[in-house]
Amino acid sequence: MEMNQFGSRQALLDSLAGGKSIPLGMAIPTRQRIARSQQRSEQEYCLDPAGVAQERVLTAGSLAELKEREERFLRIATPGLSWLHQQIGGLGYCTLLTDRTGATIDRRAAPRYEREFETHGLRVGACWSEQDQGTCGIGTALVDCAPLLVHETEHFLVRNHGISCSAVPLFGPCEEILGVLNTTAISANTNRSCQAVAYNLSLLTASRIEQAIFFEENASNWVIRLSVHPENWTPDDSILLAFDEEGRVLCMSRQLKHQLPTPYGDLRIEGLLDVTAERLLNFAHTNPGVPITIPCVLGVSSVHAQIRAPRKAVRVSQSKGTHTPAEVPSSNGTVAPDFGGLAVADQKLLESISRIKLLANNRIPILLLGETGAGKERFARAIHDYSVRRDKPFIAINCAAIPDALIESELFGYKEGAFTGARVKGNAGKIAQANGGTLFLDEIGDMPLALQTRLLRVLAEGEIVALGASAPERVDVSVICATHRDLPAMVRDKLFREDLFYRLNAATFRIPALRERSDVPEVIRTVFAEEATSANRRLALSPDTELRLLRYRWPGNVRELRNVLRYAIAVCTTNLVEPRHLPEAFGQALSADPPARRRPFHHAESEDCKDAERTAMINALTQCGWKATAACRRLGMSRSTFYRKLKEHCIVPSTPRVHGDHKD
């Protein structure tokens, strides 16, 4: 056996035994981490411990946008959050889930403690970054990328001295931080060690969530779960490996990655276990769901394994009645099971998906056309997840939402001192961040001409030149673009480069508007099920409600559908969502505008309509103090549509805020 193979197998056993190496942040003693954080709070963020500064809470609009962005993460993490709450909620603990910046996106609290938690700022929308709160569980765990318990007076701000927080960062399969799971007790009034149970439960739950994310991200791969304890499959004691039919390891648990002597680029199943992938797959096909013991390190040691088939392979074993419920695609076939969990049963769309799958690994740029909210970004993400690049970054950038002057540095990055105001260390642009993975350029039609030339170079030569750089850098990105614009017309009008158009145009797919699809009932049911799960509710749609949803034309497409359902679920206090739970404006739109005549607001065609649209936008902006987010909400438009319309109607903001209020 080669030396490095021995090393890999030993690494596997080490990580199953609890691991030798400790993640960087954890290697530093807690007291030292807290002291460093206190220093940062004072010197870097200039916070006043006794200050009465307002806590930062996101506005309802920003929170809704954030939740939409984090929808997938929320959906996967919610069962873990609820489980943790069931364990300790009754003991006076509040559980929080935040995004990667420390903004709270979900919370569980027993009703009798709710008010007290609110007064301590433990509410959805509250920002718990270190910059906002100084030393605190969530913020400091995010800075150190490691779990942390911050007990009472260890908090920097005096107003937080009454709480004790156990915070655990949640990592995705590429080791990127996705958010934080946190439990907080109020007035624990005991010593630090009494928080050990909450801290350990949080660690265990975080491992469960990370494993759920791993399974989801690797839905189209084979996944093997390994443990040295056959009777005990806790996430702490097991390692996950995702691999393809040829036995190439595509992804693995963090514990193992940290133990491996070398990067795992070419690692195969037989590099870790005394068995070939072929034998494992044969076993899995003939004994689905049955655990297996596999020798490792020349038969001296052995590990216990469970194998999960890719979702697409489940259909094969279905006839044997052997699948587990979690792996079964919905019986009505609404979800394309191995394509990002998308709700699709429309025949044309399914055909597009079959073709996209053939192209996903061929380095051919893909162009997605479709109205706002039709699902272009979800599709782009599904393509990335289906491709061999799935464990590399997926970077999305909306060309319409960034002022022209900033697009260049956002995309290509800049070197130190490239322009006045440039960060001291320079900044890697989005293209460099996407290296190895996928770059999704939304609203490509809004990219300025000069940058189109530079994008062409990236596509043609695989090179980028950052602002202020003297030499090009090689990058390997798969590019997916999207637009609602008529690119051929833009080429005719010399607004879009012809050569770039032909490069992007090779594989073009149109995502139909929801009203054009033949699978609206299935989409409604799937999105409803997703929203109910994410709200942790067991709900049904009444036939009457479903009928109303079916009669509507959905100008805002699946996004609008999701928002309507989210609203209905939030206001429904029974188990049945009825027409009275639908938003009021939805009912009015339905009665005033029978389907055949109804036209979406943003598809107004006549000049009169255009004038009306311009006036409506200016009114909304004026009423909202030229804040883009609030105006979008008032108009019921997505940000990208809003910025596009702003340009189309030549509306110039009275102050530069309209481009700069991302933080509102």
Ligand SMILES: Nc1ncnc2c1ncn2[C@@H]1O[C@H](COP(=O)(O)OP(=O)(O)OP(=O)(O)O)[C@@H](O)[C@H]1O
């Ligand atoms: N097939 C689908 N199944 C489930 N949800 C979907 C589907 N398509 C879209 N959605 C949901 O609709 C919302 C909007 O989707 P997305 O952001 O992908 O649209 P878009 O076409 O990129 O919009 P825009 O052009 O405004 O950026 C998201 O919440 C997404 O999860």
